[in-house]
Amino acid sequence: MIATLIKCVAEKTSAHRKAVYSVAFSPDGTKIVSGSWDKTIKVWDSDKLELLSEKTNAHSRVIMSVAFSPDGTKIVSGSADGTIKVWDSDDLELLSLKTSAHSREITSVAFSPDGTKIVSGSYDKTIKVWDS
Numbered sequence: 001m002i003a004t005l006i007k008c009v010a011e012k013t014s015a016h017r018k019a020v021y022s023v024a025f026s027p028d029g030t031k032i033v034s035g036s037w038d039k040t041i042k043v044w045d046s047d048k049l050e051l052l053s054e055k056t057n058a059h060s061r062v063i064m065s066v067a068f069s070p071d072g073t074k075i076v077s078g079s080a081d082g083t084i085k086v087w088d089s090d091d092l093e094l095l096s097l098k099t100s101a102h103s104r105e106i107t108s109v110a111f112s113p114d115g116t117k118i119v120s121g122s123y124d125k126t127i128k129v130w131d132s
Contacts, residue, residue: 016034021064037063040063055087064106082102
């Protein structure tokens with residue numbers, strides 16, 4: 001098997017002020033969410049990479065992971081501050097907060113296929129499942 005070169009079809013320079021740690025497509029492919037060292041979550045139009053919404057200081061520390069819910073209406077974020085937050089994907093209004101979710105930095109978050117659960121992983125060597 002010969003690998004083929006993947007072509008870059010869009011690029012957004014200076015998408016964040018600091019390193020981007022996590023990106024994810026919405027289920028319908030029309031949006032992209034990004035989470036950054038700058039503590040900001042941004043939602044982008046996936047074709048034009050135009051900014052649709054932004055939440056500054058979404059967490060008190062770096063945002064390590066972001067993901068869309070299966071229906072695309074919510075975004076979950078996990079942070080080095082040990083919290084998990086769920087946001088409305090249109091306006092980034094905070095819908096729920098799980099404080100002290102882990103004793104160390106949260107490195108990964110994801111929704112279950114039916115959207116009723118959230119799984120998180122952490123530097124504390126644990127994975128946890130939460131009601132969304």
